[in-house]
Amino acid sequence: MTCYEELKARGLVAQVTNEEEISKMINEGKATFYIGFDCTADSLTAGHFMALTLMKRLQMAGNRPIALIGGGTTMIGDPSGRTDMRKMLTKEDIDHNAECFKRQMERFIDFGEGKAMMLNNAEWLLSLNYVELLREVGACFSVNNMLRAECYKQRMEKGLSFLEFNYMIMQSYDFYYMFQHYGCNMQFGGDDQWSNMLGGTELIRRKLGKDAHAMTITLLTDSQGKKMGKTAGNAVWLDPNKTSPYDFYQYWRNVDDADVLKCIRMLTFLPIEQINEMDQWEGSQLNTAKEILAYELTKMVHGEEEAQKAQSAARALFVGGGDMSNTPSTTLSAGDLTDGAIGILDLMVKCGLAPSKKEARRLVEQGGVSANGEKVSDVNAAFTAGQMSGDGLMIKKGKKVFHRVLVE
Numbered sequence: 177m178t179c180y181e182e183l184k185a186r187g188l189v190a191q192v193t194n195e196e197e198i199s200k201m202i203n204e205g206k207a208t209f210y211i212g213f214d215c216t217a218d219s220l221t222a223g224h225f226m227a228l229t230l231m232k233r234l235q236m237a238g239n240r241p242i243a244l245i246g247g248g249t250t251m252i253g254d255p256s257g258r259t260d261m262r263k264m265l266t267k268e269d270i271d272h273n274a275e276c277f278k279r280q281m282e283r284f285i286d287f288g289e290g291k292a293m294m295l296n297n298a299e300w301l302l303s304l305n306y307v308e309l310l311r312e313v314g315a316c317f318s319v320n321n322m323l324r325a326e327c328y329k330q331r332m333e334k335g336l337s338f339l340e341f342n343y344m345i346m347q348s349y350d351f352y353y354m355f356q357h358y359g360c361n362m363q364f365g366g367d368d369q370w371s372n373m374l375g376g377t378e379l380i381r382r383k384l385g386k387d388a389h390a391m392t393i394t395l396l397t398d399s400q401g402k403k404m405g406k407t408a409g410n411a412v413w414l415d416p417n418k419t420s421p422y423d424f425y426q427y428w429r430n431v432d433d434a435d436v437l438k439c440i441r442m443l444t445f446l447p448i449e450q451i452n453e454m455d456q457w458e459g460s461q462l463n464t465a466k467e468i469l470a471y472e473l474t475k476m477v478h479g480e481e482e483a484q485k486a487q488s489a490a491r492a493l494f495v496g497g498g499d500m501s502n503t504p505s506t507t508l509s510a511g512d513l514t515d516g517a518i519g520i521l522d523l524m525v526k527c528g529l530a531p532s533k534k535e536a537r538r539l540v541e542q543g544g545v546s547a548n549g550e551k552v553s554d555v556n557a558a559f560t561a562g563q564m565s566g567d568g569l570m571i572k573k574g575k576k577v578f579h580r581v582l583v584e
Contacts, residue, residue: 222412232285245274314345347369363389399434
């Protein structure tokens with residue numbers, strides 16, 4: 177199976193500009209390709225997994241990746257997939273986020289002389305003269321065509337700022353610039369980036385008379401069509417300080433039965449033949465598949481030791497046996513207690529199980545909270561230091577969220 181055939185077999189290929197040429201370049205290791213990452217936060221998320229694993233697969237096949245950090249484009253803000261305008265960040269924020277991205281990408285991509293490159297489009301975008309830019313590339317973009325692009329159409333009702341309207345031109349200029357200076361002949365991105373990517377290939381064709389290529393990756397969605405990579409409305413981060421290895425493991429361990437094999441196929445590096453055999457799995461076998469998915473992805477992001485700890489903790493909670501010390505925990509001090517005890521609402525907020533006492537009250541009243549296996553029905557319930565000593569107090573929220581509370 178060729179590299180391109182494997183990408184298709186894993187369900188990764190969405191749209192391509194020229195399949196014959198793209199498959200030939202990828203299979204022969206002749207693609208110098210880029211994927212862009214705008215620095216909108218100080219950590220990559222599970223939503224970036226598709227791009228990171230694709231870069232790794234293509235590099236393993238002999239192609240050269242360019243990880244493009246969007247130090248310049250982040251100052252504009254991509255309207256794709258958005259119903260509102262992105263928050264404006266300072267240059268200092270963007271630079272900090274870019275450094276965080278670099279450290280995380282190095283777990284996936286092999287950077288160095290003759291290997292993968294890491295570039296920052298601030299290097300060329302921030303020094304552009306606006307009038308000169310308009311004269312150089314403005315005539316290559318049709319406003320009529322731009323307004324028909326999906327990334328803009330969905331914003332027209334609520335209003336599309338002129339700032340965001342320029343994003344397609346900036347992304348296209350990136351491709352144009354790297355084609356000339358770094359031999360970048362291909363761009364990859366999420367399927368929602370198709371219009372922006374075509375803008376780049378067209379700009380190269382019109383300005384340089386040469387062909388460049390684009391391929392979009394299938395967006396990772398669940399069986400309801402929603403983007404995966406969020407839990408309870410919050411992003412699942414690759415930074416262990418923002419999403420612990422255990423919580424990261426649990427996110428993938430808890431995917432729906434209908435999604436687990438798709439995720440294994442698209443995100444892991446297990447042999448495709450092994451995955452095909454798993455297509456016949458059902459019932460309790462799907463739980464085994466979920467453990468495989470969670471373990472493989474946690475190992476990739478946080479290392480094998482953390483993956484083993486997370487798996488052990490999960491089994492200790494849900495199956496019995498295993499090391500309970502690896503479960504998420506909070507250690508309280510004497511100052512957190514009043515008269516040697518703490519109320520359940522305050523406790524849930526301190527443990528991060530609820531954002532406010534109001535939300536904690538709602539969870540208790542709805543029967544969604546238990547302590548050491550006993551349902552907590554009284555919003556005024558309190559727990560003493562003695563109850564949190566030894567192995568601690570195990571708080572359970574809903575069916576799948578566990579948190580151990582200890583006291584110093």
